[in-house]
């Protein structure tokens with residue numbers, strides 16, 4: 001599919017660092033891991049990867065509001081993630097897809113796994 005100009009592949013240097021996320025937003029550009037970027041650019045992108053792009057687009061639309069603060073305050077970061085995951089989950093459900101909630105729970109900021117799993121399951125059910 002055709003990607004908007006603000007979507008770029010993540011520079012190689014991040015593969016060497018222990019960068020866990022799929023993406024990075026920097027100066028209003030969404031950087032996606034190369035394998036996700038390549039898949040989205042192909043003629044048959046997966047719904048999972050499209051949903052990751054959607055997630056990041058919600059972050060991007062909200063950038064400027066709280067994006068810079070979120071790294072200082074885990075509560076704000078968590079709030080932002082829950083808002084973006086909800087939009088992503090709506091899209092996945094519309095397309096009859098599931099998502100790896102365990103993996104999300106492991107990476108939610110400022111929460112232990114049990115609480116994170118509970119919250120993200122609630123967000124999935126409400127989406």
Ligand SMILES: [Zn+2]
Nearest residue numbers: 055059081084
């Ligand atoms: Zn996010």
